[in-house]
Amino acid sequence: MPEHAAHGGPGLPQERRVVTEIPGPRSRDLQERKGAAVARGVGTTLPVYIVAAGGGVLVDVDGNSLIDFGSGIAVTTVGNSAPQVVTAVAAQAAAFTHTCFMVTPYDGYIRVAEALNRLTPGSHDKRTVLFNSGAEAVENAVKIARSHTRKQAVVAFDHAYHGRTNLTMALTAKNMPYKSGFGPLAPEVYRAPLSYPFRDGGLDGATAARRAIDVIEKQVGSENLAALVIEPIQGEGGFIVPASGFVQALVDWCHANDVVFVADEVQTGFARTGEMFAVDHEGVVPDLIVTAKGIAGGLPLAAVTGRADIMDAPHAGGLGGTYGGNPLACAAALAVLETIEAEGLVDRARAIGKTMVERLTAIQTKDSRLGEVRGRGAMVAVELVRPSTTEPDAELTRTIAAAAHSRGLVVLTCGTHGNVLRFLPPLSMPDHLLSEGLDVLEQIFEEHP
Template identity: 80%
Template sequence: MTADLATTPTAVGGPDLPQERRLVTEVPGPRSRELAARKEAAVTRAVGTMLPVYTVAAGGGVIVDVDGNSLIDLGSGIAVTTVGNSNPRVAAAVAAQAAAFTHTCFMITPYDGYVEVAEALNRLTPGDHEKRTALFNSGAEAVENAVKIARSHTGRQAVVAFDHGYHGRTNLTMALTAKNMPYKHGFGPFAPEVYRAPMSYPFRDGAGGGQGVDGPTAARRAIEVIEKQVGAPNLAAVVIEPIQGEGGFVVPAPGFLPALADWCRAHGVVFVADEVQTGFARTGDLFACEHEGVVPDLIVTAKGIAGGLPLAAVTGRAEIMDAPHAGGLGGTYGGNPIACAAALAVLETIEADGLVERARAIGELVTARLTALQEQDARIGDVRGRGAMIAVELVRPGTIEPDAALTAQVAAAAHAQGLVVLTCGTFGNVLRLLPPLSIPDHLLTEALDVLAGILEATR
């Protein structure tokens, strides 16, 4: 297979990859279909693929497949390749570290890369209090460890998550996750002592599409449920995404997050911000909770932290992070040296290339265009998000009734025309746009032109 792929045109990524949408076959093309057949024979059907084009190169804002098609990337591997799929700093750092050593296990013979990443996260995450960090492999693993840390610190067991939330696929994080299919169905029983509270969802809260429930009111509603159904003396942690990801890019009403954080602080509950999808400049702030000045007790990061290599972290108040006994946290691969090298290069790139500001510029461009489309199309119920994390919620005209069929139709048409577009939402009716921050404006504009044409064709 390697020899076959090496003969594919444009099989090398990086900054020289042409930044263009180019279709030379149907999507997926014949070679991708051939590989898809091999996948069906070799890989469990439980691992699905949204768009079965097989990648040979990627960079900037495009993905090139084995058939030579160049697709505009509006997914970033689900918000992972924020600095680009083949960022030169990341590639160089990975190569240098791999040449030195690939693994020793930090718990056996440690290395400075792990410490440097921890120092950077302690410095960059919200709040000027003393902090500690532990590194892991995935967002789900980090969320699970944040709960362990909170339970150890408080001596309590209960955990609260929110409607529409997504936190992972391990047993505990499936319990925290709200959506049944495809994440939870048939996989129970789940971890106990997990409770759910109502989220602030401005488009759907109250009558008339959400005009009646402001952030503080929505927070009081959630707190009342928590106090009555769980009780603050039993509660170890509240776990929340500052902007929900898989749940539909739900941006809570202003004041919701600060009110929850204040309540947690007053009752000795650990406030955990799950910034796995929102972190590292994605939303136009380095972390999404900074938008309202919220300082979490623990912040969970992954995805965009290491430019595509598996790395995650829990960072938080020193007295909370130090609560578990020595040896209570860790893992064979957690803080792998190659992933740490990549993470340090990602953080350097975010600062050197002004990617926080770039995310804001992307958000302004995309939101302005989608809002203009919304004014002409009653099926676009809501345009929301922050920075380079923007969603379109599609509904039946004149209602807030979700239109999942239209969403699937638009996404399929986008894929066929060379756009990598993702869907999400509890009701399956949200298009989500997560372009890499390395994408040039002309590709963004072209992608939005294509989406506009698809929406017009589906009327």
């Protein structure tokens, strides 16, 4: 694989550099200030405080340079400080920062909507509405589906994560830390079993879909169901890739039963999986597609895009928000889309994924605690288990992640059982840092038998 050119802040060296213990003294000081100033409910995976970032590195206040295998949870997909994004945001900030699109609109919002209508799957007539966060967009997708169908129930899936608002907490499967103590949750939300090949005996996609549909028909009834909401590859749930045919069978059932199929592509969208959207791997065309995270290079933006007749169901004034489609975020989003195309980042995601899967699979052949290596593109995970079993090993997962952090490698964990290491490197990650990060992981597994 040829060395991939990395961009970042001017002169930012693309190297792992550990000059203090991690976190270092200045980061520890800031962490003490956080404890005194910030609500304790806001957790921190790795309390190093960042002053610069770009390409494949994060530089902290102590001068440490960390390899970034997290991308701010899939947000900085095109890289931190991507040149086109920086230029576009600076130019927009100099013109104006806000007017509220619902009061006095501007063309940036329209241009983003036009781009999403063009790029999302399907050639049908589409409409888009912009919001601030993935959770807000998911919630509005449900609102739109209910308005269109005049039905109320919503189905989500085992291991799902859809957000932290009241409705999206209800859609989310995992209790801690997302739901515990925050009820009562929104009503008319139901759950169906997912296709999880590693844990459901290798059930094929069609059979797994039939199992899910049986639950839906018995417990909800299609006559009551407004929407089925699913992540094509689950994020927080463990980067679970459903068996082939599972998603398509659900789409077919939805279309036969006047149910809106909503693809939550908040974490999977915008080249992350080696296609522009994860449903493209399945050849699926959602009725509504929800996007956020990687859409705007780190600025808050989210969208719901879908079939015009569904999207236009809510009455005028029924959708919107003060900051939705902020002009700075819209400028960033347009620059992100330009960067993905100009730098061939869909192909880059495939190349990163190929390297990661090959290296992690090689480790797996020597270590039976790596139960499964899975994912698509630059969205890769390893599910860790007790040796030669499928029993989840959350303690090992925490140990490996902590060791990586101490050596200047940012990794994230996930999974219903807390036993999955997930890797989301920015697509600006240079090859030598990708390889070095994988070397670090391999060494850590060897040192923690």
